Amino acid sequence: xxxxxxxxxxxxxxxxxxxxxxxxxxxxxxxxxxxxxxxxxxxxxxxxxxxxxxxxxxxxxxxxxxxxxxxxxxxxxxxxxxxxxxxxxxxxxxxxxxxxxxxxxxxxxxxxxxxxxxxxxxxxxxxxxxxxxxxxxxxxxxxxxxxxxxxxxxxxxxxxxxxxxxxxxxxxxxxxxxxxxxxxxxxxxxxxxxxxxxxxxxxxxxxxxxxxxxxxxxxxxxxxxxxxxxxxxxxxxxxxxxxxxxxxxxxxxxxxxxxxxxxxxxxxxxxxxxxxxxxxxxxxxxxxxxxxxxxxxxxxxxxxxxxxxxxxxxxxxxxxxxxxxxxxxxxxxxxxxxxxxxxxxxxxxxxxxxxxxxxxxxxxxxxxxxxxxxxxxxxxxxxxxxxxxxxxxxxxxxxxxxxxxxxxxxxxxxxxxxxxxxxxxxxxxxxxxxxxxxxxxxxxxxxxxxxxxxxxxxxxxxxxxxxxxxxxxxxxxxxxxxxxxxxxxxxxxxxxxxxxxxxxxxxxxxxxxxxxxxxxxxx
Amino acid sequence: xxxxxxxxxxxxxxxxxxxxxxxxxxxxxxxxxxxxxxxxxxxxxxxxxxxxxxxxxxxxxxxxxxxxxxxxxxxxxxxxxxxxxxxxxxxxxxxxxxxxxxxxxxxxxxxxxxxxxxxxxxxxxxxxxxxxxxxxxxxxxxxxxxxxxxxxxxxxxxxxx
Numbered sequence: 001x002x003x004x005x006x007x008x009x010x011x012x013x014x015x016x017x018x019x020x021x022x023x024x025x026x027x028x029x030x031x032x033x034x035x036x037x038x039x040x041x042x043x044x045x046x047x048x049x050x051x052x053x054x055x056x057x058x059x060x061x062x063x064x065x066x067x068x069x070x071x072x073x074x075x076x077x078x079x080x081x082x083x084x085x086x087x088x089x090x091x092x093x094x095x096x097x098x099x100x101x102x103x104x105x106x107x108x109x110x111x112x113x114x115x116x117x118x119x120x121x122x123x124x125x126x127x128x129x130x131x132x133x134x135x136x137x138x139x140x141x142x143x144x145x146x147x148x149x150x151x152x153x154x155x156x157x158x159x160x161x162x163x164x165x166x167x168x169x170x171x172x173x174x175x176x177x178x179x180x181x182x183x184x185x186x187x188x189x190x191x192x193x194x195x196x197x198x199x200x201x202x203x204x205x206x207x208x209x210x211x212x213x214x215x216x217x218x219x220x221x222x223x224x225x226x227x228x229x230x231x232x233x234x235x236x237x238x239x240x241x242x243x244x245x246x247x248x249x250x251x252x253x254x255x256x257x258x259x260x261x262x263x264x265x266x267x268x269x270x271x272x273x274x275x276x277x278x279x280x281x282x283x284x285x286x287x288x289x290x291x292x293x294x295x296x297x298x299x300x301x302x303x304x305x306x307x308x309x310x311x312x313x314x315x316x317x318x319x320x321x322x323x324x325x326x327x328x329x330x331x332x333x334x335x336x337x338x339x340x341x342x343x344x345x346x347x348x349x350x351x352x353x354x355x356x357x358x359x360x361x362x363x364x365x366x367x368x369x370x371x372x373x374x375x376x377x378x379x380x381x382x383x384x385x386x387x388x389x390x391x392x393x394x395x396x397x398x399x400x401x402x403x404x405x406x407x408x409x410x411x412x413x414x415x416x417x418x419x420x421x422x423x424x425x426x427x428x429x430x431x432x433x434x435x436x437x438x439x440x441x442x443x444x445x446x447x448x449x450x451x452x453x454x455x456x457x458x459x460x461x462x463x464x465x466x467x468x469x470x471x472x473x474x475x476x477x478x479x480x481x482x483x484x485x486x487x488x489x490x491x492x493x494x495x496x497x498x499x500x501x502x503x504x505x506x507x508x509x510x511x512x513x514x515x516x517x518x519x520x521x522x523x
Numbered sequence: 524x525x526x527x528x529x530x531x532x533x534x535x536x537x538x539x540x541x542x543x544x545x546x547x548x549x550x551x552x553x554x555x556x557x558x559x560x561x562x563x564x565x566x567x568x569x570x571x572x573x574x575x576x577x578x579x580x581x582x583x584x585x586x587x588x589x590x591x592x593x594x595x596x597x598x599x600x601x602x603x604x605x606x607x608x609x610x611x612x613x614x615x616x617x618x619x620x621x622x623x624x625x626x627x628x629x630x631x632x633x634x635x636x637x638x639x640x641x642x643x644x645x646x647x648x649x650x651x652x653x654x655x656x657x658x659x660x661x662x663x664x665x666x667x668x669x670x671x672x673x674x675x676x677x678x679x680x681x682x683x684x
Contacts, residue, residue, distance in 0.1 A: 340650075429682075432621070432625045432649040432650050432651035432654050433619055433620060433621040433622070433625065433649060433651060433653075433654040433656070434619070434620045435617055435618065435619040435620075435653075436527060436528065436617065436618045437612075437615060437616065437617040437618075438527065438528070438615070438616045438617075439614065439615050440614050440615075443616070448527060451653070453649070453651035453653040453654050454650075454651055455649075455650035455651050456651075457652065460653070468527055471527060472526070472527050475527075475530055476530070479606060479620045479622075480605075482606065482620065482622045482625075
C-alpha cells in the first residue's frame, strides 16, 4: 500500500471551508485515496485536468479478510465437538491450503474491482466508474443527492475505512467502498453542501474524527441516547416480553404434559433469543446521536459497525411514535419515520446502513426535539386530539377507549393501540390524498374512518372510529389543508428564501428555546 | 343531495352503457375463475366438492351481475377547483379527494370490452399507491378531455413532492 500521497483536495486546505486548523491535518497514503499521477498541484485554483480517485488501496484486503473470516468460522465449527464423536476430516494442511487459496482469490477479485473503480467528485461532476468486464459509469446531478451515509462495517472499521453510500432517491444506492474515514466524511460534507445548492469547494479531509462518533465541534447535538437507556428500553419493550411469553407458553405446555425436557428445549432458544434481541438493540443504536450541522441533520450510531446517515427532512413522509406498556411508566418513546426510497420501517436496528428509526428510545422532551428537528414549523403537542365516541367500542373493543385524532395547520395526528400505543403524525404537505370510508356496521353506528395517503407504504396513517358528523363538518377544512401553499413543514428556521415564511417566526422561536433547554438537560 | 360521501359539488355519473360492460367483465372474470377453481378441486379432491364450488361461483357471479347496475349508479366523480373527488361503493362506501397538485401523471386505458363499447378508464396517478384515483367507464372522447383538464390543472397547481 504504497500509494502516491499526492494532493487530494482541489484546493489547498487553508482555502477549504471544511478544513479546520491546517497544521494538524495529517495526510498520508492511509488517509487519501490513491490519486492519479498528473494531479493538479495545490494552489492551482480551477482544476483543468480531471482528477480521478480510487478507493483506498486496502479495499481488496478487507474483502479478502471478510471471506477469510467467514471460512474460518465455517470450518472452525466442524472442529467443535458436537457429541457425535470425531468426524473424519481431511488433513489440516489441505484445509489451510484451500482456505488460503479462497482468501487469495477474494483478494484478487477485490483487487480487480478496486483497480477498475474510479470516482470523480469535484466542482463539476459526481461520477463513479466501476466494473472490469461490464464497465459502468454513474453520473449523479448534485442537486438530486438526497442523502449521504457513511457506513463502517466491523472489518473496515478495524482499518479506519468507511463506505460512502449516495442516495439519489432511486431504488439503488451508489456505494463507494472503501475510503479512509476522514475522506469519506469530507466528501459527505461536500456533497451535502452541493446538494443544498451551495457552491462549496471540494473538501479535503476533516479533522477530529473520533472513533466512536461522527461529531464535529461545530455540530449542534440535539438528542443523545445513552447505552443505559437503550438497555432499559430493550428490556422493557413489548418485543422482549413477547419472546419471554412465547418461551413461557412452551414451558407451561411441557410441564402440563409432564415432559421435563421441554423445559430445556424451550428455555435455551428463548434465552439466546433474548440475548440476541437486547444486544442488537444496544449495539446497533449505541451512542445514538442526532445532530445538526450546517448542511442538515445527521444520525450517528453503532458500536461494532458505525453508521452516520444524513436525514433528508423533505423526504420524510410520516412519523410514528410508539410506546410499549412498561415504557408508559418510564416515559419512554420511540420514533420511526418513513422516508421515500428507504424501505421498510422498524426491525432494522441491527443492520449497518440506513435505518428508519429517528429515535430508538427517549423521553418526551427528546421526542419533541427530534420532531422539531425534522419539522421545525409543526408542534404535535399543541394539536387538539378528540376521542372516538363510546359507540366506536363496538367495532374496536380493545383500542376503542384510546382512539384519538386531530389536526392543526401542519399535522394530522392520530392515536391507536391498546397495549402498544402508537401516534401517527403526517404533515398535510405530504398527504397525497384523503379518503373517507364507511362499512355497513360503521354506518349503523354513525362512524367513519379516515385514511391519509402518503408516498410511503409502511406507516399507513389513518383515524378509526371517527364520528361521521364530525367528518362531515370538517371535510371541507381537511381537504383544503391538503393543497395549502403554506411554507413547508420541514423548512428550517434559516430558510433559504426569507420572506416566504417570515410570519412563522413565532412558533419557531419557541421551538428553538425548547430545544436549547432540552439539550442542556440531556448533557 | 349532500351527505358524507357526496359533498356539494358538480357530480358526474358514469354512462349507463358502462353497466353492460361491467356485467360482461364480471361474467367473464368470474366464470373463468369458477371453472378453473372447480376443475382444480375436482381433480384434487372430489367431484361433489367441485359441484359445490361451481354453485358458489355461479351465485357469486349472479350477485355481481345484479349489483353492477347499482354499483355504477353509486359511482361519481366531481372536479372541484383544487381537487378531484371520487366516490363509490355500496356496502363499503368511500370518498377520495385528490388535489390536482399531487398529480404525477394521468393514464387512459381501455381494454377489449371497453373498446367495443367505446369506453375508457382514466387514472390520476399520485406518489401514493393507495390514492387509487380510477374513473372507469367514461366515453372515450370524455376520457381524453378529462385527461387534458386534469393535466392542465395539475400543472397549474403543482405542489412540491
